[in-house]
Amino acid sequence: MAEYVVEFGRDGRPVEPDGRLDAAAFHRNHQPIGAVLARLLEGLTGDVLEAGSGTGQHVVHFASQHPDLTWWPSDLNDAHLASIAAWCRHMGLPNIREAQRIDLSEAGWAAAFRAAGGPSQLTGIFCANVVHIAPWSVAEGLFAGAGKVLSPDGLLMLYGPFKRDGRHTAVSNAVFDTSLREGNPEWGVRDITDLEALAARNGLALRETVEMPANNMILVFARAA
DSSP states (O other): OOOOSSOTTSSSOOBOTTSOBOOHHHHHHHHHHHHHHHHHTTTOOEEEEESSOTTSHHHHHHHHHOTTEEEEEEESOHHHHHHHHHHHHHHOOTTBOOOEEOOTTSTTHHHHHHHTTOOSSEEEEEEESOGGGSOHHHHHHHHHHHHHHEEEEEEEEEEEOEEBTTBOSSHHHHHHHHHHHHHOTTOOOEEHHHHHHHHHHTTEEEEEEEEEGGGEEEEEEEEOO
16 A cells, blocks of 8 residues: 655644645646646546545646546545545535545556446546655556556656656755655655556557656656557
8 A cells, every 4th residue: 555755734734624735745836737737638528537636736726727627536545535525625626526545556446446436438647746655566556557447548647756767867856766765665766667668568658758847757658559
């Protein structure tokens, strides 16, 4: 089971009376991420799953920017699921569905998602800051599920820090990676090459790499040709 480095709400930030949690990272990155998603999702309809929604701030923001898409938040942490529900109530957007409890490390999560009322196919899966603060089995499960549930033109979009060809792209990422591995040897900044190999095993391929602020990236995977 994946656990977060910091459970939101236990890092000194305020918790609203209705249960809404506030992540500092959201305020730093939602605009640049949103600009990339605006281009990738332009003109699309259907359903998008956010895998690992955390506080729920990202998913309600993106849903407000893409009213023609139906958004499905998900997480495994109870406090996060409560916060997602609170943010959804607070925003009152008609194109967000109830948060789903999904453990990406379980091979059958995609089938369970469908059985719980999720769509048979997804236009997109967005996953931010998850695969480096979780065991490698979470990345394996994420790609395996994406290979099963993405539509023929669907996209898997990963945001976070990544290595290229075994090398960190910035000293700060190397320091971060060391701190993660010291806290849990199963965690760590993932290499793009390893993620491409996972994708290939599940019928996907890296379509685009987008450089982002603070030495992060968005990796965009699609069905292999």
